[in-house]
Amino acid sequence: MENLSPLPFVLLIFLLLNVTASVAAPTAESVYTSFLRCLTNNTKSQDHVSDIVFAQTNSTFSSVLQAYIRNARFNTTSTPKPLLIVTPFEESDVQGAVICAKSIGIQLKIRSGGHDFEGISYVSDQPFIIIDMFQFRNITVDVQNEVAVVQAGATLGEVYYRIWEKSKVHGFPAGVCPTVGVGGHLSGGGYGNMLRKHGLSVDNIVDAKIVDVKGRILDKKGMGEDLFWAIRGGGGASFGVILSFTVKLVQVPKVVTVYRVVKSLDKNENTTEFVLQWQQVAPHTDDRLFMRLLLQPVSSKVVKGQKTIRATVIALFLGGADEVVTLMGKEFPTLGLNKENCTEMSWIDSVLWWANFDNTTKPDALLDRNVNSASFLKRKSDYVQKPISKEGLEGIWKKMVEVGKTGFVFNPYGGKMSEVSSDATPFPHRAGNLFKIQYSVNWEEPGIELENNFTRQARMLYSYMTPFVSRNPRSAFLNYRDLDIGTNSFGNNSYEEGAVYGVKYFNDNFDRLVKIKTAVDPENFFRNEQSIPTHTGLNTTGASKSGASELSHFSLYWKLMVKVGGLLLLELFI
Numbered sequence: 054m055e056n057l058s059p060l061p062f063v064l065l066i067f068l069l070l071n072v073t074a075s076v077a078a079p080t081a082e083s084v085y086t087s088f089l090r091c092l093t094n095n096t097k098s099q100d101h102v103s104d105i106v107f108a109q110t111n112s113t114f115s116s117v118l119q120a121y122i123r124n125a126r127f128n129t130t131s132t133p134k135p136l137l138i139v140t141p142f143e144e145s146d147v148q149g150a151v152i153c154a155k156s157i158g159i160q161l162k163i164r165s166g167g168h169d170f171e172g173i174s175y176v177s178d179q180p181f182i183i184i185d186m187f188q189f190r191n192i193t194v195d196v197q198n199e200v201a202v203v204q205a206g207a208t209l210g211e212v213y214y215r216i217w218e219k220s221k222v223h224g225f226p227a228g229v230c231p232t233v234g235v236g237g238h239l240s241g242g243g244y245g246n247m248l249r250k251h252g253l254s255v256d257n258i259v260d261a262k263i264v265d266v267k268g269r270i271l272d273k274k275g276m277g278e279d280l281f282w283a284i285r286g287g288g289g290a291s292f293g294v295i296l297s298f299t300v301k302l303v304q305v306p307k308v309v310t311v312y313r314v315v316k317s318l319d320k321n322e323n324t325t326e327f328v329l330q331w332q333q334v335a336p337h338t339d340d341r342l343f344m345r346l347l348l349q350p351v352s353s354k355v356v357k358g359q360k361t362i363r364a365t366v367i368a369l370f371l372g373g374a375d376e377v378v379t380l381m382g383k384e385f386p387t388l389g390l391n392k393e394n395c396t397e398m399s400w401i402d403s404v405l406w407w408a409n410f411d412n413t414t415k416p417d418a419l420l421d422r423n424v425n426s427a428s429f430l431k432r433k434s435d436y437v438q439k440p441i442s443k444e445g446l447e448g449i450w451k452k453m454v455e456v457g458k459t460g461f462v463f464n465p466y467g468g469k470m471s472e473v474s475s476d477a478t479p480f481p482h483r484a485g486n487l488f489k490i491q492y493s494v495n496w497e498e499p500g501i502e503l504e505n506n507f508t509r510q511a512r513m514l515y516s517y518m519t520p521f522v523s524r525n526p527r528s529a530f531l532n533y534r535d536l537d538i539g540t541n542s543f544g545n546n547s548y549e550e551g552a553v554y555g556v557k558y559f560n561d562n563f564d565r566l567v568k569i570k571t572a573v574d575p576e577n578f579f580r581n582e583q584s585i586p587t588h589t590g591l592n593t594t595g596a597s598k599s600g601a602s603e604l605s606h607f608s609l610y611w612k613l614m615v616k617v618g619g620l621l622l623l624e625l626f627i
């Protein structure tokens with residue numbers, strides 16, 4: 054470092070001065086003014102424009118922003134904030150918002166339910182605005198034809214409730230948490246406890262409505278097979294703003310059965326044997342049965358001051374208790390399932406049970422949008438393709454205790470998941486996968502030190518698991534968003550960069566997604582930290598030539614500031 058030449062330095066400062074001199078950074082106020090003016094000209098209902106655009110200075114800005122933040126990590130004062138939030142009320146508002154964000158040349162983040170684990174629907178390190186779809190929550194259920202039209206900002210709980218209102222023998226296969234949004238969940242794959250019988254949400258989508266980069270509203274016919282394929286698991290945010298999906302309802306029995314069985318390593322309950330047997334049974338058994346396995350490091354009740362591993366099976370059986378007790382007696386003796394351990398109920402009550410409501414809760418609790426506790430979260434994912442051995446599990450138990458708080462959720466595949474081909478949708482993790490692992494750590498206190506501690510824990514466990522999980526690629530689930538596996542960078546977003554995370558999420562389907570992306574959004578307007586890159590790659594301003602320059606210079610200015618700052622610091626220390 055001692056022979057650091059002053060030349061690049063001078064050059065940088067020259068560049069910096071040059072950029073600073075030629076452009077003033079856009080303020081939130083100027084973006085608000087231009088956006089409002091543009092939107093007034095580009096939506097049908099001009100009179101409500103001032104009611105749906107929230108400036109930073111607006112007294113309700115923070116509460117609108119916070120209403121759909123579901124991870125407290127991205128709810129701090131230092132979290133970058135949007136320059137404005139637009140909350141469309143009708144389709145033409147969405148069209149206008151896309152056209153105007155594009156013409157101003159600002160990054161547009163799209164939010165529906167806000168459950169993204171890395172907050173990328175409402176955070177960015179570049180100047181950005183949010184289009185928040187929470188007012189798009191209409192759900193139209195047609196039992197006769199067994200379909201429903203579901204707007205992007207509806208929650209899964211609302212979807213289940215509206216189906217149940219019309220029919221007690223229909224449901225929809227999607228996630229377990231009722232406040233998750235349709236827009237992100239369905240476009241990201243979307244799985245729940247009926248996946249072994251009915252597949253993913255995306256296996257049950259028959260049409261969609263999207264606003265594309267030109268501000269056009271397209272349905273399946275209008276967008277064509279390719280784009281329709283891409284938004285069923287490839288992540289909507291790389292391609293446009295999804296307005297609604299038309300989904301196929303599935304039939305559910307009048308009576309379903311749930312059970313929860315807990316074993317603990319310190320209690321001599323043959324817990325390791327139990328997990329070994331779970332691996333043999335859960336991915337291969339009757340496809341009406343979904344048995345999630347939770348593995349958590351907990352304080353031992355047997356040896357005070359020590360930690361142990363708790364294994365919990367949580368199950369949904371699409372049938373009666375007698376049948377599943379008989380089945381488990383044959384296939385899974387270490388489960389020790391009796392009829393007393395089972396509860397028979399309606400499908401909608403099983404939705405409430407899975408969401409941990411107590412058994413006096415009525416279905417209208419599913420309409421509550423504010424039930425999530427505001428924990429700090431980190432998630433990661435993996436796929437397991439061959440059973441983990443006894444020795445393997447014993448090593449994992451030791452590591453989990455050593456690492457601290459991070460737990461696992463094993464979600465069994467098989468059944469319908471193995472019948473759908475790996476290129477039928479962008480979601481590629483089909484036959485050959487026994488189960489998906491979610492790495493899960495929650496904590497309750499703010500602070501960067503704690504955050505670093507807990508995210509490091511999750512990464513340590515992830516690293517330890519390498520020999521037990523898929524490789525080449527080491528696969529991951531898009532809806533378990535994890536920025537550790539790669540991100541694109543400003544000014545690049547090349548194919549090579551996108552492939553680092555893209556191949557993990559989409560395996561061999563990545564190239565088709567890139568092709569479609571290049572065709573429908575060649576200038577890469579719809580972009581985020583893990584979006585699908587275009588083939589050409591380097592054009593990331595995302596804006597039309599006319600309006601883009603101001604903001605891209607602004608961002609460049611930031612990068613330079615950071616670089617120069619770093620060099621100055623370096624210089625001070627050498």
Ligand SMILES: Cc1cc2nc3c(=O)[nH]c(=O)nc-3n(C[C@H](O)[C@H](O)[C@H](O)COP(=O)(O)OP(=O)(O)OC[C@H]3O[C@@H](n4cnc5c(N)ncnc54)[C@H](O)[C@@H]3O)c2cc1C
Nearest residue numbers: 165166167168169174228229234236237238244289290295
């Ligand atoms: C508590 C909790 C429980 C979960 N349980 C499950 C589960 O059981 N099964 C499962 O599969 N996943 C689950 N997830 C993950 C969840 O499915 C994903 O985070 C999903 O993307 C959330 O969708 P959203 O609309 O709520 O999120 P958002 O944060 O609003 O969006 C997520 C992503 O989708 C994009 N997006 C959102 N809306 C649109 C739109 N209208 N058009 C285009 N792009 C859009 C966003 O820009 C972002 O990239 C869970 C997450 C949490 C926090």
Ligand SMILES: *[C@@H]1O[C@H](CO)[C@@H](O)[C@H](O)[C@H]1NC(C)=O
Nearest residue numbers: 087089090091092093094095
């Ligand atoms: C709005 O549109 C009208 C007619 O198309 C045009 O004359 C006017 O300049 C536009 N205003 C703005 C602010 O874009």
Ligand SMILES: *[C@@H]1O[C@H](CO)[C@@H](O)[C@H](O)[C@H]1NC(C)=O
Nearest residue numbers: 103104105106107108111112
């Ligand atoms: C805040 O924004 C909303 C939506 O645009 C608007 O209706 C309201 O008048 C604004 N309030 C203030 C104090 O600016």
Ligand SMILES: *[C@@H]1O[C@H](CO)[C@@H](O)[C@H](O)[C@H]1NC(C)=O
Nearest residue numbers: 119122123124125128427428
């Ligand atoms: C975000 O912070 C506000 C207070 O600043 C709090 O009221 C809200 O509950 C928090 N939400 C989440 C999800 O952390």
Ligand SMILES: *[C@@H]1O[C@H](CO)[C@@H](O)[C@H](O)[C@H]1NC(C)=O
Nearest residue numbers: 142143144188189190191204
């Ligand atoms: C929802 O449905 C109502 C009643 O049909 C309609 O007035 C409203 O415009 C719809 N909202 C959206 C966002 O489509």
Ligand SMILES: *[C@@H]1O[C@H](CO)[C@@H](O)[C@H](O)[C@H]1NC(C)=O
Nearest residue numbers: 313314315390391392393394
């Ligand atoms: C299952 O039921 C039996 C009684 O039939 C009981 O002894 C056992 O503890 C129950 N198991 C669980 C996990 O609840």
Ligand SMILES: *[C@@H]1O[C@H](CO)[C@@H](O)[C@H](O)[C@H]1NC(C)=O
Nearest residue numbers: 320321322323324326387389
């Ligand atoms: C554990 O397994 C052993 C040997 O298979 C068996 O004898 C014992 O009863 C089991 N213990 C429990 C609690 O199931």
Ligand SMILES: *[C@@H]1O[C@H](CO)[C@@H](O)[C@H](O)[C@H]1NC(C)=O
Nearest residue numbers: 395396397398411412413414
């Ligand atoms: C609800 O749960 C309580 C306590 O867990 C139990 O005593 C009661 O029998 C349950 N009621 C129903 C209707 O299942």
Ligand SMILES: *[C@@H]1O[C@H](CO)[C@@H](O)[C@H](O)[C@H]1NC(C)=O
Nearest residue numbers: 456457458502503506507510
């Ligand atoms: C980090 O986590 C470990 C394990 O849970 C804990 O022992 C330690 O105190 C934590 N450190 C901080 C700074 O929180």
Ligand SMILES: *[C@@H]1O[C@H](CO)[C@@H](O)[C@H](O)[C@H]1NC(C)=O
Nearest residue numbers: 544545546547549550551591
């Ligand atoms: C973009 O990223 C790729 C992959 O990391 C790298 O090879 C390439 O040099 C980068 N290009 C630019 C212009 O930064």
Ligand SMILES: *[C@@H]1O[C@H](CO)[C@@H](O)[C@H](O)[C@H]1NC(C)=O
Nearest residue numbers: 575576588589590591592593
């Ligand atoms: C960037 O876009 C322009 C015009 O849209 C195109 O001419 C150029 O080839 C693109 N650059 C790259 C590296 O793809």
